Amino acid sequence: MGKIRTHSASAKRFTVTKSGRVKLNHMNRRHNLGLKATKRKRNLRKTGYLSESMAPNIKRLLPYS
Numbered sequence: 001m002g003k004i005r006t007h008s009a010s011a012k013r014f015t016v017t018k019s020g021r022v023k024l025n026h027m028n029r030r031h032n033l034g035l036k037a038t039k040r041k042r043n044l045r046k047t048g049y050l051s052e053s054m055a056p057n058i059k060r061l062l063p064y065s
Contacts, residue, residue, distance in 0.1 A: 007061035022050035
């Protein structure tokens with residue numbers, strides 16, 4: 001049986017932790033940062049975790065992680 005391809009775009013955006021949770025970086029941290037409040041930018045700095053209902057979809061796209 002052949003290998004399963006990893007979805008490249010998902011591999012750049014998500015990582016699977018050792019406990020099996022899917023880790024992600026927040027969006028809205030690239031440009032127009034002068035318009036956003038300091039508190040908002042500080043909270044976007046933190047790592048986010050994908051919801052338990054969406055995690056199986058991403059894990060299917062990242063078969064070997």
